[in-house]
Amino acid sequence: MPAGPSVPAVPSYEVRALAGIPEVRPGDDLARLIAAAGPALRDGDVLLVTSKIVSKAEGRIVRAESREDAIDAETVRVVARRGALRIVENRQGLVMAAAGVDASNTEPGTVLLLPEDPDASAAAIRAGLRELLGVDVGVIVTDTFGRPWRSGLTDVAIGAAGVRVLDDLRGGTDDRGNPLSATIVATADELAAAGDLVKGKANGLPVAVVRGLGHVLGEGSAAADLVRAPADDMFRLGTSEAVREAVTQRRTVRAFTDEPVDPGAVRRAVAAAVTAPAPHHTTPWRFVLLESAQARLELLDAMRDAWVEDLRRDGKSEESVAQRVRRGDVLRNAPYLVVPCMVTDGAHDYGHARRDAAEREMFVVAMGAGVQNFLVALAGERLGSAWVSSTMFCRDVVRKVLGLPEGWDPMGAVAVGHAASAPAQRPDRSAEAFIEVR
Numbered sequence: 362m363p364a365g366p367s368v369p370a371v372p373s374y375e376v377r378a379l380a381g382i383p384e385v386r387p388g389d390d391l392a393r394l395i396a397a398a399g400p401a402l403r404d405g406d407v408l409l410v411t412s413k414i415v416s417k418a419e420g421r422i423v424r425a426e427s428r429e430d431a432i433d434a435e436t437v438r439v440v441a442r443r444g445a446l447r448i449v450e451n452r453q454g455l456v457m458a459a460a461g462v463d464a465s466n467t468e469p470g471t472v473l474l475l476p477e478d479p480d481a482s483a484a485a486i487r488a489g490l491r492e493l494l495g496v497d498v499g500v501i502v503t504d505t506f507g508r509p510w511r512s513g514l515t516d517v518a519i520g521a522a523g524v525r526v527l528d529d530l531r532g533g534t535d536d537r538g539n540p541l542s543a544t545i546v547a548t549a550d551e552l553a554a555a556g557d558l559v560k561g562k563a564n565g566l567p568v569a570v571v572r573g574l575g576h577v578l579g580e581g582s583a584a585a586d587l588v589r590a591p592a593d594d595m596f597r598l599g600t601s602e603a604v605r606e607a608v609t610q611r612r613t614v615r616a617f618t619d620e621p622v623d624p625g626a627v628r629r630a631v632a633a634a635v636t637a638p639a640p641h642h643t644t645p646w647r648f649v650l651l652e653s654a655q656a657r658l659e660l661l662d663a664m665r666d667a668w669v670e671d672l673r674r675d676g677k678s679e680e681s682v683a684q685r686v687r688r689g690d691v692l693r694n695a696p697y698l699v700v701p702c703m704v705t706d707g708a709h710d711y712g713h714a715r716r717d718a719a720e721r722e723m724f725v726v727a728m729g730a731g732v733q734n735f736l737v738a739l740a741g742e743r744l745g746s747a748w749v750s751s752t753m754f755c756r757d758v759v760r761k762v763l764g765l766p767e768g769w770d771p772m773g774a775v776a777v778g779h780a781a782s783a784p785a786q787r788p789d790r791s792a793e794a795f796i797e798v799r
């Protein structure tokens with residue numbers, strides 16, 4: 362419940378910088394400095410405190426050989442990199458340029474790190490002001506961020522105490538009665554930006570006060586609540602990083618949930634697949650989508666019968682036959698199957714064994730590129746896949762059951778679905794182990 366008054370009929374607020382905050386040094390008591398500069402603070406005021414002075418007071422000035430080393434130390438995850446510019450997730454969970462490491466306002470050879478726990482810093486200032494002045498104020502620790510999609514910097518809240526940082530309007534209606542289904546206002550960020558309008562960047566005014574918005578005060582939330590949870594984050598990586606990750610995120614998934622596969626997602630993946638490189642400007646890829654359970658079952662049963670015949674012909678025992686056939690379950694348990702097929706009608710006929718074999722291999726490798734594109738695009742759709750070979754071993758049967766033209770060569774089958782569990786970690790493969798340089 363808000364601690365302050367309710368929203369007035371005609372809302373307004375006042376924002377002003379607090380004059381008289383001296384240069385802050387390690388060990389300074391910020392609440393005391395603010396109380397001295399702003400003895401007229403009132404209940405319901407919200408203080409916007411620049412993180413730089415919080416960092417300085419908390420002694421977050423560290424020696425660093427280079428700013429880059431300090432950024433490395435503060436980085437948990439690189440989100441995007443372009444040249445020297447790095448957007449990273451830092452140890453506080455904030456996604457920002459250079460991990461928030463500042464080398465501009467410090468002695469040479471030192472850098473200023475963000476406060477270790479900005480929510481706790483805000484809480485300490487708030488408690489100090491209550492003790493010194495007997496006032497109940499909200500405190501927001503601010504920092505300056507760039508934003509994707511929008512030019513220019515703005516201040517945001519990286520720490521908060523006594524302020525409801527998010528105002529969840531979902532479930533309400535707008536003036537015309539339309540439901541507000543997605544509206545959660547980032548109140549603390551709006552307050553931080555308002556403070557920046559009067560603090561400015563270089564004029565020694567690191568604290569601002571917003572008065573008149575007492576209704577935003579309240580307990581129980583922290584600026585950490587403003588950080589989007591990974592599962593809800595549709596933009597977790599920069600574009601280049603996402604392209605690279607998409608390739609490494611494709612893993613063979615052999616167990617799926619019952620959740621149906623969106624046929625539209627499969628079509629988008631096919632559209633990506635058919636941009637693969639191929640010889641002679643051909644387009645040798647075809648994708649047979651087995652969308653009905655009946656089509657899948659008919660194919661799998663016919664393939665199983667053909668396989669059993671092969672194994673018996675090999676002289677395998679009935680037990681061994683049964684054991685091998687069970688391994689076909691990866692396709693049987695998938696909610697969606699795709700049979701990629703190769704057509705070679707654009708291939709050259711040399712009438713020469715070596716060259717004709719090479720010609721077919723060209724189409725086969727182009728097929729591999731197309732299927733890999735398909736699998737990577739499926740991974741981008743958050744769909745798991747397993748490309749297995751089985752249809753290649755009984756092409757006639759597959760063509761017959763699926764009613765495919767003679768010239769379509771099935772090139773395995775792809776099981777598609779939502780992964781039942783995350784794939785086992787695979788050790789990183791270093792490029793060096795796969796490279797010969799001449």
Ligand SMILES: Cc1cc2nc3c(=O)[nH]c(=O)nc-3n(C[C@H](O)[C@H](O)[C@H](O)COP(=O)(O)O)c2cc1C
Nearest residue numbers: 611612613614615691747748749750751773784787
């Ligand atoms: C042409 C081809 C045929 C494959 N056949 C099978 C198969 O029959 N059964 C299977 O479980 N996996 C099959 N795989 C998947 C590989 O086992 C898998 O790619 C490998 O274990 C590496 O795991 P990853 O894809 O997660 O990186 C096949 C992969 C390719 C490229």
